[in-house]
Amino acid sequence: MPNDPSRLADLLDVLSTLATEASSTDRGDLDLLDTIELVDRMNAEDHRVPEAVAERRAEIAAAVDGITARFREGGRLIYIGAGTAGRVGVLDASECPPTFGTDPSMVVGLIAGGETAIRSAVENAEDDAEAAGLSLSEIGLTEWDTVVGISASGRTPYVVGGLEFARGVGALTVAIASNAASDIGAVADIAIEVVTGPEFISGSTRLKSGTAQKLVVNMLTTLSMIKLGKTHRGVMVDLLATNEKLHARSIRTVTELTGSTVDEAAAALASADGSVKLAILMLSTGASADRSAQALRDADGILRVAIADLS
DSSP states (O other): OOOSHHHHHHHHHHHTTOGGGOOOTTSOOGGGSOHHHHHHHHHHHHTHHHHHHHTTHHHHHHHHHHHHHHHHTTOOEEEEESHHHHHHHHHHHHHHHHHHOOOTTTEEEEETTOGGGGTSOOTTGGGOTTHHHHHHHHTTOOTTOEEEEEESSSOOHHHHHHHHHHHHHTOEEEEEESSSSOHHHHHSSEEEEOOOOSOSSTTOTTTHHHHHHHHHHHHHHHHHHHHTTOEETTEEOSOOOOSHHHHHHHHHHHHHHHOOOHHHHHHHHHHTTTOHHHHHHHHHHOOOHHHHHHHHHHTTTOHHHHHHHHO
């Protein structure tokens, strides 16, 4: 907390300009409303989020293209954020390996305060402007990486400092904020400023701002993975079968995309060492596992291309 009265005054002035900190005057006394009306009011606020995200479609597309290009050169996607924003990045990063079969190092989430901050608040961690840069340095940030800074206010020192460090290295930098003309947007190559307005509970940016952040990061990873060939006909084909549900999903995916029986799909998956993509290619073309694997390498992992080459 700022002990210097002048710093406190400056911070109060900044907060007074942020839409995410504003209060809506049309809500009345929420504590006096019936529960069903509270549900309706909050749901109505949440409906504003997808529309606000859609307004930033061009910036999101530019970020996806930049991320994809760097992935193809062996680069990584690295999220940085504090509090809810940091947890959104960590969540998205952690879900990529089981969903798309990626190495855990391909998409990384860094949060102010470290691992402890994923579950508990770490006091003053977001105010450390040097911490993200140190973490990025420790993981060997390069010009082929993309750093996405997430901050509802758009002014979090941890995120600003991390993006500045990343730009100095030459990495692609992307900012996701919930306020226009944000500090993080000013230092990033691409600013995705999704203005969601006052929160249902004033200042609680885990609500609409957090929802907007989740929608945007969903797009950044999902769409870049589609472009890398991690899906086929809208279905995940590079998933890792790490539990019974995912194993069953693997068999279901193969049968759905090839018209094979469950037994045929299971046998193909066994021959393909569990690779859904390879099993589909083998069943679709009749090619051997070795020939199919080479065709996938030649096609940069894009199943549609490999099927055409072997057909």
